[in-house]
Amino acid sequence: MATLSLKDVRKTYGKTDVIHGVSIDIADGEFVVIVGPSGCGKSTLLRMVAGLEEITSGTIEIGGRVVNTLEPRARDIAMVFQNYALYPHMSVFDNMAYGLRIAGVRGDDLKARVAKAAEMLDLSTLLDRKPRQLSGGQRQRVAMGRALVRDPAAFLFDEPLSNLDAKLRVSMRLQIKDLQRRVATTSLYVTHDQVEAMTLADRLIVMNKGVAEQIATPMEIYDAPANMFVAGFIGSPAMNFLPATVTGSDLLISDGSRMPRPAGLQDGGVILGVRPEHLTRSRSAGPGTLTVRVLAVETLGADAFVHARLGESGSEDIVFRVPGHDRPAEGTVVSLAVDQDKVHIFDAATQRRISGM
Amino acid sequence: MNRSTFPHRLLPWLLIAPQLAISLVFFYWPAVQALWQSMLREDPFGLKSRFVGLQNFQKVLAEPAYINSIQVTAVFSILTAFFSMAIALLLAVQAEKIVRGRGFYRTLMIWPYAVAPAIAGMLWLFMFNPSFGTLAAIPRALGIHWDPLLNGTQAMGLVVAAASWKQISYNFLFFVAGLQAIPKSLLEASAIDGAGPVRRFWTIVFPLLAPTSFFLLVVNTVYALFDTFGIIHAVTSGGPGKSTETLVYKVYNDGFVNLLIGSSAAQSVILMVIVIALTAFQFRYVERKVHYG
Numbered sequence: 001m002a003t004l005s006l007k008d009v010r011k012t013y014g015k016t017d018v019i020h021g022v023s024i025d026i027a028d029g030e031f032v033v034i035v036g037p038s039g040c041g042k043s044t045l046l047r048m049v050a051g052l053e054e055i056t057s058g059t060i061e062i063g064g065r066v067v068n069t070l071e072p073r074a075r076d077i078a079m080v081f082q083n084y085a086l087y088p089h090m091s092v093f094d095n096m097a098y099g100l101r102i103a104g105v106r107g108d109d110l111k112a113r114v115a116k117a118a119e120m121l122d123l124s125t126l127l128d129r130k131p132r133q134l135s136g137g138q139r140q141r142v143a144m145g146r147a148l149v150r151d152p153a154a155f156l157f158d159e160p161l162s163n164l165d166a167k168l169r170v171s172m173r174l175q176i177k178d179l180q181r182r183v184a185t186t187s188l189y190v191t192h193d194q195v196e197a198m199t200l201a202d203r204l205i206v207m208n209k210g211v212a213e214q215i216a217t218p219m220e221i222y223d224a225p226a227n228m229f230v231a232g233f234i235g236s237p238a239m240n241f242l243p244a245t246v247t248g249s250d251l252l253i254s255d256g257s258r259m260p261r262p263a264g265l266q267d268g269g270v271i272l273g274v275r276p277e278h279l280t281r282s283r284s285a286g287p288g289t290l291t292v293r294v295l296a297v298e299t300l301g302a303d304a305f306v307h308a309r310l311g312e313s314g315s316e317d318i319v320f321r322v323p324g325h326d327r328p329a330e331g332t333v334v335s336l337a338v339d340q341d342k343v344h345i346f347d348a349a350t351q352r353r354i355s356g357m
Numbered sequence: 358m359n360r361s362t363f364p365h366r367l368l369p370w371l372l373i374a375p376q377l378a379i380s381l382v383f384f385y386w387p388a389v390q391a392l393w394q395s396m397l398r399e400d401p402f403g404l405k406s407r408f409v410g411l412q413n414f415q416k417v418l419a420e421p422a423y424i425n426s427i428q429v430t431a432v433f434s435i436l437t438a439f440f441s442m443a444i445a446l447l448l449a450v451q452a453e454k455i456v457r458g459r460g461f462y463r464t465l466m467i468w469p470y471a472v473a474p475a476i477a478g479m480l481w482l483f484m485f486n487p488s489f490g491t492l493a494a495i496p497r498a499l500g501i502h503w504d505p506l507l508n509g510t511q512a513m514g515l516v517v518a519a520a521s522w523k524q525i526s527y528n529f530l531f532f533v534a535g536l537q538a539i540p541k542s543l544l545e546a547s548a549i550d551g552a553g554p555v556r557r558f559w560t561i562v563f564p565l566l567a568p569t570s571f572f573l574l575v576v577n578t579v580y581a582l583f584d585t586f587g588i589i590h591a592v593t594s595g596g597p598g599k600s601t602e603t604l605v606y607k608v609y610n611d612g613f614v615n616l617l618i619g620s621s622a623a624q625s626v627i628l629m630v631i632v633i634a635l636t637a638f639q640f641r642y643v644e645r646k647v648h649y650g
Contacts, residue, residue, distance in 0.1 A: 052545050073551040085542035089564045089648040098560070099550035146550070 002063030002076075002153035003028050004049070004186050009058035011044055011210075019045055021058065022212045024205060029184040031177075035197035036207035037233070042190045043158055045207070049188060050156050051075050063153050073102075078147035079156040082163065084139045086131040092118075092142050093127040099150045117149040120179065137168045144176070148183065155180070157189040161196060173199060194234050198222070206230045224344075228271060228351040231344060237276050237305055237319045243348065244272045250287075255311030258287045259338060262345055264355055271351070273344035276305060279320035281328070282337035290336045292318055294328050308334070388629070394622035401616040413623035422599060423607070423624070430603040433517060434581035441521040442573055445528030446566075450558065452529075453536050463533060470526035474584065478591030481519035505593070509600025512593045516601050519592055520585045528573050535569035536562070567647040575639050582632060604628050 004026040011019035019041050026032050034042040047053040049060055051072035060067055067075045078099070086095050096114045097105075105113065118124045121141040131139055140160060147155055160176070161169045177200055180187050191197050197204055198218045206213045206221065206229075214226040218234075225231035231239045244259075245252045246267050251259040253272065282289050292308035295317075304327045310316040320336060328334050345354045395413050399406040417423050452462050469477070484492045487504045496503040505511040539562060547557045586605050589595060595602035595610060602610065608628065612621025 050545075050549060052548070072545070072548045073553070075549075077549060079546065079549050081542045081546060083540065083542055085540065085546035087543060087547070087561060089567075098547070098552075102551040102556065146546075150550070 002186055003061075004063075004154050004188065005059075005061045006049070007059040007061075009045070009048060009060060010056045011041070011048060011053065012056040018210050019048070019056075020210045022205070022207075023058075024203075024212070024215055026186055026188070026203075029186055031180050031187045031189065031200060031202045032205060033189045033191060033197045033201035033203075034205045034207055035191055035194055035233075038192055039209075040207040041210040042192075042205075042207050046156055046158055046188060046190045049154075050077060050079050076153040077156055078150050078152040078154075079158065080143045080147050080160040082159040084131075084143040084160075084163075086139055086142055086146075088131050090130075091127065092123060092129050092131070092134070092145075095131070095142055096127075096145050096149050099146065103150070113149055114145075117145045120148065120182075121145045121175075136164055137172065140164060140172060141175075144179070148179070151183075151185075153186065155185050155187040155189075157187065157191075159191055160189075162191070162193070169196075176200065194236065198234070204234075206233060208233070224353065225273075226353055228273070228346050231273050231346070231353075235275055237321075239273045239275050239344070240279075240318045240320075241346075242272045242274070242310070242316055242318070244270055246270055253290070253310070254316060255291075257290050257311070259343075260288065260340060262343070262355055265345065269348040270354065271346040271348050273346055274338055275342065276319045276321045278339040278342040279318075279336045280339070281322065281326075282335045285335045288338060288340065290318070290338060291333060292320075292336060293333050294330050297327050297330060299324060299327065391622045391625050391629075394618060395626045397619055397622075399618045401618075403618075409619070413619045414627070417620055417623050417627065422602075425599060426602050426604050426607045429513075429599070429601060430582065430605075433513065433520075433585070433601070433603055434578060436513075436517045437520045437524070437581040437585065438574065438577040440517065441524035441577055442528050442570065444521065445525045445573075446532050446570075448525070449529050449532035449536055450562070452533060463529075466529050467526050469523055470530075472523065474523060474587030475591045477523045478516075478519055478588040481515060481522070481588075482592045485515055507597055509597055512597055512601050516585070516589055516592050519588050520581065523588065524577060524580055528577065531569050531573055532566065535566045539565050564648060571639070571644055571647045574643065575636060578635060578639070579632065582628070604631075 006022050006024050008021045008023050009019060010017065010021050022045060024032070034045060036042045044053055048055050049062075051067065051070060051074075055068050062075055062077065087098065090098065093114055096117060097110055100110055100113060114127070115124065118127060121144055123138070123141055123145055126134065126138060126142075131142065134142065140163075143160065157176075161172050164172060173196055189200060191200075201218050203215065203217055204221055205215050208229050214221055214230045216224075221230060221234050225234060225239075228241065232241070243254045246261060246265045246269075249261050251261050251265075251270075251272065253259065259272070279290070285291055290310060292310050294306055294308045296307045298305045298307070302324050304322050304324050306320050306322055306328060308318050308320070310318050318336075322328070346352065347354050396408060396410055397406045398409045398412070448466060452459060452466065455462055472480075484490050485503075485505060487493055487506060493503050502508075503511065505515045543561055543565075544557055547561050552560060582603075583605055585603070586609065589601055589603060589606050590609075593601045595606045604624065605628065608621050608624045611617045611624065
C-alpha cells in the first residue's frame with residue numbers, strides 16, 4: 001500500500017507530444033480512473049507508471065520513492081492487461097504463483113497465498129486448468145488474481161473489462177470495486193467507458209489528446225465540467241450545446257428563444273450547455289423554454305431519449321430525457337423547460353467553463 | 358453425407374493424376390526398387406543378379422564399419438541439430454532487440470541458406486585448410502595442432518560447423534516468426550511480475566516457442582541425416598579413416614564407388630526405417646511436451 005504521485009509527467013515521441021504534463025497526487029488506497037477517447041494517451045500514461053514506457057520528463061513516485069528509471073519489476077506494482085496476458089502454457093495456479101515464486105515465496109506459504117486470492121475471486125476449483133479452458137470472465141478473474149496475490153503497492157488496470165460482454169462487465173465492475181475496497185490498495189484504472197469510470201472512481205482524470213482536462217470526483221465532474229470536452233464526454237447521452245448570445249437581460253439562443261441572463265456574464269457569444277436530464281416537457285412556450293420538433297425516440301424502458309431539432313427551421317440537434325411511458329410522438333412539436341439552476345455556460349472561443357451551478 | 362458429384366467418373370482421377378504420378382515415380386518406385394535390390398546380389402557390371410533374401414542385411418549389420426557409421430551419424434546429427442538450432446535461436450532473440458535496421462540484419466542472416474551445400478563445404482574446407490586456410494591460423498595460434506585431414510575429431514568438428522552454419526539461416530527464420538507470434542503483453546506481464554530478461558526467456562519465451570522448436574527438431578534431424586551429403590563429400594569425403602562417414606555417405610560410397618549395389622540398397626532401406634522410427638518417436642513422445650497456443 002502506498003501513495004502514487006505524478007509531477008508534470010510528459011512523453012514525447014520525436015517531436016510529437018503525447019502526454020502534456022500530467023500531475024496528480026493519489027492517496028493511499030484511492031481508486032483513480034483515467035478516462036478518455038481512444039488515442040488520448042491514457043494507456044500510455046498508465047504504461048509510464050508501470051515502467052513499460054519511458055518518461056520524457058517529470059517525476060513518478062510510488063510510495064514516496066521516485067521510480068522514473070526503475071525497471072517494472074522494481075516498482076512493486078501489479079498490472080491487469082486488456083487481453084489478460086495470462087501465460088498460456090501454465091495452469092491457473094502457476095499463473096498466479098509466477099510472481100510469488102520469483103519473489104522467493106515457496107512451499108506452504110506460496111500455496112496459502114494463492115489459495116487465499118483464488119478464494120476471493122472464486123477461482124478455487126479452477127486452479128488446475130489452463131487459460132484456454134476458461135471463459136472470458138474467468139480469465140479476467142485469473143488476471144485479477146495474479147495481481148492481487150502479490151500484494152503490491154499499487155494496482156494498474158488497462159481496460160480490463162473491455163473484452164467482456166455487457167452483462168459480465170457490470171458484475172465484474174462491482175467485483176473490482178468491492179475487491180479494491182477490501183484490500184485497500186491504491187489503484188490506477190484506464191478505461192474509455194464513462195459509465196465504468198463514473199461508477200468505479202474515487203477520482204477521475206479526464207484526458208483528451210494527451211492533456212488531463214480535469215481531475216476531480218465523478219460528481220464534481222458531472223456537476224461542473226471544466227470545459228466543453230469534459231462536459232460532452234461525461235454523461236450519457238452527451239450534454240446539448242447551443243450557441244447563444246448574451247445581450248440585454250437575455251441569453252438569446254440561435255433559434256430566437258430567450259433565457260434569463262445568468263449573472264456575471266459580459267455581452268457576447270457563449271455556448272449554453274444543458275444535459276438531457278435537465279430538460280422537461282412544459283405545457284406553455286415562452287421565456288425559459290425551447291421549442292423543438294421530435295425526430296426520433298429511443299426507448300430504453302424506464303426512460304426514453306428523444307432526439308429533436310431546435311426551432312421551426314433550426315439546425316441544432318437536441319436530446320432530452322422523458323419517462324418511458326410518456327413519450328412524445330415523432331414529428332410533433334413540444335416545448336421544453338430548461339432547468340435554469342443546472343445550465344452550464346462555456347466560452348465560445350476557449351470552450352472553457354464560465355459559469356453555472 | 359453430402360457428396361460432391363463429378364459429371365465424369367474419370368475426372369477426379371485425372372485431377373489427382375499429376376500429384377500421384379510424381380509421388381509414384383519419385384518416391385514409391387525408388388523405394389520399392391531399393392527394397393527389391395536390397396534382396397539381390399548383383400555383379401558390378403549389372404550383367405547378372407541373384408535373389409539372396411535377407412543376406413545383404415545380415416552382412417551389413419555384421420560389418421564393423423556399419424556400426425561405426427551409425428555412431429558417427431548419431432554424433433554428427435545430434436551436434437548439427439543442436440548447434441544449428443541453438444545458435445539460430447540466440448541470433449533470433451538478439452535480432453528481436455534491434456530497433457533500427459532489423460530488416461537488414463534479417464536479410465543478411467538468410468543468405469547462407471542460398472549457398473549450395475557443396476560450395477558451403479568447399480568454403481569451410483578452404484578456410485580451415487591446415488596449410489593455407491585463413492581461419493586455421495586461429496586454432497594454431499591457440500596451440501592446437503590443427504589438421505582435420507588427419508585428425509578425425511577435428512574433421513568431425515569441421516563438418517558439424519559447416520553443416521550447422523548452413524542450416525542456421527533456415528532455423529533463424531522460423532525462430533524469428535515464432536518470437537513475433539508471442540504477444541508482447543505476456544513479456545510485459547512477466548516483467549511486472551518481477552522476472553528479469555533471462556528468466557523471462559526460460560519461463561515464457563522458450564516454452565511458447567516449443568511448437569516451432571519441435572518442428573525444427575524434426576526438420577533438422579532429417580537434414581542432418583540426408584541433406585548433409587554434399588558437405589561431407591566436399592569437406593572430408595567421409596575421412597579421415599571413416600571418422601565422418603555417415604550412413605548416407607556410406608550408402609553412396611558402397612553403392613557408387615565400391616559398386617556393392619545390394620549392400621548399398623540394404624543400407625538405404627535400414628536408413629529409411631531409422632528415419633521413420635525417429636520421426637514417429639519425436640511425434641509420439643517429444644510432441645506431448647509441446648504446448649500449442
